[in-house]
Amino acid sequence: MSRNQVFSICGMCTVRCPIQAEVVDGRCASVQGNPYAAGINGAICARGGAGLALLNDDERPRYPLIRAGGRGEGKWRRASWDEALDYVAEKLASVSSSHGGKSILFSDRGGPFRDLHQAFLRALGSPNYCNHDVSCARNVHHAAQSVFGFGRQDLVYDLKNARHVVLQTRNIFESINVKEVNDLLEGMENGCKLTVIDIRATNTSAKADRFFMVRPGSDYAFNLAAIHVLLEEGLYDSEFAAAWIQDLEELRGFVAPYTPEWAEEETGIPAADIASFTRALAKAKPAVVWHPGWMTARYTDSFHVCRSIYIINALLGAIGAKGGLPFSNKPGDVSRKGLRPLAGLFDAVKEKRADGVGWRYPHFDSGPGLLHLAFKAIETEDPYPVKAYIAYRHDPLMAMPDPESQKRILEKLDLLVSVTFSWSDTAWFSDVVLPLSTYLERESIIGCKNGLKPYFFVRKRAVAPIFDTKADWEIICGLAKKLKLDPLCFDSIEDIWRYQLDGTGVSIEDFDATGMVQLSDAPLYRKREGFQFNTPSGKIEIVSAKLEKAGLPSLKPYQRPVAPGAGSFRITFGRCPVHTQGHTVNNPLLCEQMPENVLWINKAAGEKMRIADGEEVEVSSTGRCARIKAKLTEFIHPEAVFMVHGFGHTLPVESRAFGKGVSDGCLMPGGLEIWDSSGGGIAMQEHFVKIRKL
Ligand SMILES: Nc1nc2c(c(=O)[nH]1)N[C@H]1C(S)=C(S)[C@@H](COP(=O)(O)OP(=O)(O)OC[C@H]3O[C@@H](n4cnc5c(=O)[nH]c(N)nc54)[C@H](O)[C@@H]3O)O[C@H]1N2
Ligand SMILES: Nc1nc2c(c(=O)[nH]1)N[C@H]1C(S)=C(S)[C@@H](COP(=O)(O)OP(=O)(O)OC[C@H]3O[C@@H](n4cnc5c(=O)[nH]c(N)nc54)[C@H](O)[C@@H]3O)O[C@H]1N2
Numbered sequence: 071m072s073r074n075q076v077f078s079i080c081g082m083c084t085v086r087c088p089i090q091a092e093v094v095d096g097r098c099a100s101v102q103g104n105p106y107a108a109g110i111n112g113a114i115c116a117r118g119g120a121g122l123a124l125l126n127d128d129e130r131p132r133y134p135l136i137r138a139g140g141r142g143e144g145k146w147r148r149a150s151w152d153e154a155l156d157y158v159a160e161k162l163a164s165v166s167s168s169h170g171g172k173s174i175l176f177s178d179r180g181g182p183f184r185d186l187h188q189a190f191l192r193a194l195g196s197p198n199y200c201n202h203d204v205s206c207a208r209n210v211h212h213a214a215q216s217v218f219g220f221g222r223q224d225l226v227y228d229l230k231n232a233r234h235v236v237l238q239t240r241n242i243f244e245s246i247n248v249k250e251v252n253d254l255l256e257g258m259e260n261g262c263k264l265t266v267i268d269i270r271a272t273n274t275s276a277k278a279d280r281f282f283m284v285r286p287g288s289d290y291a292f293n294l295a296a297i298h299v300l301l302e303e304g305l306y307d308s309e310f311a312a313a314w315i316q317d318l319e320e321l322r323g324f325v326a327p328y329t330p331e332w333a334e335e336e337t338g339i340p341a342a343d344i345a346s347f348t349r350a351l352a353k354a355k356p357a358v359v360w361h362p363g364w365m366t367a368r369y370t371d372s373f374h375v376c377r378s379i380y381i382i383n384a385l386l387g388a389i390g391a392k393g394g395l396p397f398s399n400k401p402g403d404v405s406r407k408g409l410r411p412l413a414g415l416f417d418a419v420k421e422k423r424a425d426g427v428g429w430r431y432p433h434f435d436s437g438p439g440l441l442h443l444a445f446k447a448i449e450t451e452d453p454y455p456v457k458a459y460i461a462y463r464h465d466p467l468m469a470m471p472d473p474e475s476q477k478r479i480l481e482k483l484d485l486l487v488s489v490t491f492s493w494s495d496t497a498w499f500s501d502v503v504l505p506l507s508t509y510l511e512r513e514s515i516i517g518c519k520n521g522l523k524p525y526f527f528v529r530k531r532a533v534a535p536i537f538d539t540k541a542d543w544e545i546i547c548g549l550a551k552k553l554k555l556d557p558l559c560f561d562s563i564e565d566i567w568r569y570q571l572d573g574t575g576v577s578i579e580d581f582d583a584t585g586m587v588q589l590s591d592a593p594l595y596r597k598r599e600g601f602q603f604n605t606p607s608g609k610i611e612i613v614s615a616k617l618e619k620a621g622l623p624s625l626k627p628y629q630r631p632v633a634p635g636a637g638s639f640r641i642t643f644g645r646c647p648v649h650t651q652g653h654t655v656n657n658p659l660l661c662e663q664m665p666e667n668v669l670w671i672n673k674a675a676g677e678k679m680r681i682a683d684g685e686e687v688e689v690s691s692t693g694r695c696a697r698i699k700a701k702l703t704e705f706i707h708p709e710a711v712f713m714v715h716g717f718g719h720t721l722p723v724e725s726r727a728f729g730k731g732v733s734d735g736c737l738m739p740g741g742l743e744i745w746d747s748s749g750g751g752i753a754m755q756e757h758f759v760k761i762r763k764l
């Protein structure tokens with residue numbers, strides 16, 4: 071019997087925790103967290119534990135498929151890899167020769183492996199690399215940029231050393247990142263206080279010292295009042311502010327009318343509670359983390375909610391502080407050389423982006439653009455035709471609102487390709503499905519995790535692919551070979567790894583011992599002295615010249631959210647611990663844990679409509695209608711209903727997920743048009759549904 075341990079990277083969600091797989095006689099026997107990874111300590115979450123069920127599931131795409139009927143009709147022809155890659159390459163070449171390389175759009179899930187994709191797009195001559203983030207964290211990211219001049223990931227949440235953590239729109243114990251969960255629990259064991267601000271009670275609020283159930287869409291009012299108290303009562307870190315915060319007086323004037331008493335009217339939280347919470351928080355400064363949010367594609371003012379949070383952290387001196395939000399270190403910050411970028415194989419593409427980012431919208435980060443605006447370009451051909459789209463481990467039909475409208479737009483394409491390891495609505499609507507091997511069956515390019523203690527990591531193949539599927543690099547380099555994009559025609563993953571590691575002083579053998587290569591010996595808290603923020607003034611800026619230039623206010627006056635009409639509720643959504651987005655509902659183990667989603671309705675509101683707990687109800691939104699079981703609970707704000715995202719699968723190839731629960735995105739007609747013009751994120755909670763007893 072042969073038995074060995076393979077260090078790798080979990081792929082059950084995009085947190086990508088380091089793991090260790092046990093392989094017995096060529097078969098994967100178990101998976102656990104990498105015991106050498108700090109903060110992981112051998113742990114994985116339930117979804118990570120269900121990786122083996124994904125590996126062995128034959129209800130995933132098992133070989134390349136080419137569409138044989140109409141789009142979405144589900145008629146497929148099995149193809150060899152050679153034939154499928156030829157098909158895609160020929161179509162890409164033809165679109166490119168008719169409309170230019172810029173006519174090719176690509177979206178993925180961001181993260182450390184995007185370098186290979188960006189290289190591919192550059193090779194094709196397209197500026198239109200996008201990711202999923204318009205429906206996730208774009209607002210937080212842009213908020214960070216507007217205040218600090220750098221992105222959200224340039225700061226670390228030092229949860230382990232914090233003395234008070236505030237989670238607002240962040241359900242940390244259910245919407246999981248294993249290291250963050252472990253770090254916060256350790257911090258709480260050492261006395262850290264936890265405050266949760268949510269529109270419903272969660273496992274996270276159950277562990278909190280304080281829980282505020284705010285009116286949906288009123289978070290900005292809460293935060294403005296907190297700033298008011300910090301400034302009025304002189305509770306902020308005045309030394310830090312004097313050294314680092316630009317335009318404090320503008321802020322003081324702006325928040326003057328936003329008293330806790332005013333906020334009580336807006337949020338439903340008693341003024342005295344807002345004030346006493348803010349005072350308690352200030353006592354813990356600078357070791358406080360007011361989490362700026364993660365899934366913040368919710369409201370048309372979500373950007374300003376995130377921005378106000380960053381400003382509060384700055385007022386408390388938490389930016390750059392131990393136990394607060396210290397600066398994240400890149401290899402250069404610890405005197406090491408970073409990975410050699412694959413995108414560097416090609417020149418940057420100078421064409422304007424189809425989504426308008428960087429020219430029509432100069433205040434947005436052009437890195438991954440804004441996918442909903444790229445879709446607009448497909449629809450209107452303004453500024454130019456976009457005719458081919460590769461959805462690479464991305465399922466926009468589930469991940470962006472209003473799939474009906476999206477399908478109408480995608481119909482205009484000459485080529486739609488999906489690269490995926492599970493079935494998805496987008497894959498089903500595609501012309502070609504290129505099946506990716508699961509993470510246990512494939513290698514990935516080397517990644518770099520920046521942080522207090524940056525490190526390189528690598529995903530290694532634990533077992534050979536069970537079906538006729540391929541790794542990312544095999545698919546991208548395979549297409550590159552067909553298209554003669556020479557520098558990208560790597561023959562082996564080792565060649566790619568060697569290219570990436572060139573000049574870093576690290577060799578691939580260095581990963582053998584623990585699966586990672588640490589770039590520094592100990593966590594580094596970089597000093598603030600001598601630090602320069604990337605803003606024009608080098609300081610934390612309350613007034614952003616970039617925003618003002620775009621005609622957008624830096625300090626946006628509060629606008630009361632629309633109240634739902636009679637019998638109508640604001641739709642809200644989130645995650646559950648045992649599923650990842652839309653792609654685990656058909657997983658044999660996870661489906662057993664939670665086969666369907668239900669609709670949380672406030673108990674009193676439900677009883678008024680004579681709806682009983684567990685009863686099936688009709689939920690509808692201008693022309694869209696579905697049936698779902700009601701969960702009556704006093705633990706949700708009466709203006710909202712809530713459902714876990716990712717359900718409502720209708721594909722016949724997914725027998726376990728088929729017909730179970732409802733897709734939230736389907737209840738958001740016109741949703742691609744409603745977005746935050748300052749932050750770029752889609753505003754998915756600006757929709758209302760009616761509930762009807764059947
Ligand atoms: N209405 C509504 N919309 C939402 C959300 C919501 O709560 N409600 N949540 C939003 C959020 S936060 C996000 S991040 C996006 C997510 O949106 P997506 O990124 O589209 O969602 P996933 O289901 O994680 O992944 C999409 C596809 O990638 C494939 N895939 C291929 N390889 C891998 C791999 O290695 N790992 C993983 N994880 N998947 C792989 C999966 O099989 C799946 O089919 O959706 C957003 N959209
Ligand atoms: N188990 C699991 N873990 C995951 C994922 C997953 O799919 N499954 N996905 C990962 C990804 S991609 C992401 S982005 C993160 C997301 O992590 P989070 O952003 O924490 O996740 P959510 O569950 O979308 O939302 C958090 C909370 O916001 C609350 N909320 C909704 N509306 C409002 C509001 O108006 N005000 C306030 N204050 N609260 C509100 C919801 O009730 C919910 O409890 O999770 C990551 N981790």
Ligand code: SF4
Binds near residue numbers: 081082084085118
């Ligand atoms: S949080 Fe869970 S599913 Fe996501 S990468 Fe980590 S172990 Fe895997």
Ligand SMILES: [Mo]
Binds near residue numbers: 364365
């Ligand atoms: Mo996300």
